[in-house]
Amino acid sequence: MALTDEECKQNDNIPTSDIEFDIAETQREIDQFQKELDALIGDRQGNKLAIYMREGKISQRIEFVSNLNSILEYRKALAIK
16 A cells, blocks of 8 residues: 555655665565575375465565655656656
8 A cells, every 4th residue: 555645754854865775775685585485385185374474474564665666756756847
């Protein structure tokens, strides 16, 4: 779910470079958790909890990246005006 304009505005104090770094770092985490998940899926029954945990971590980080991208899009829209 994308952030509202007001939520994006509340993050004006965070430099764009920090947001871009956080996106890249979080994407690396997502990739790592995905690799772990791929390895665990071979034994779904035995790794049920570990799979569930990895899926949750991936989901949280995808949402975080989406929120950060909302802030960048908000800033781009302001720059165009």
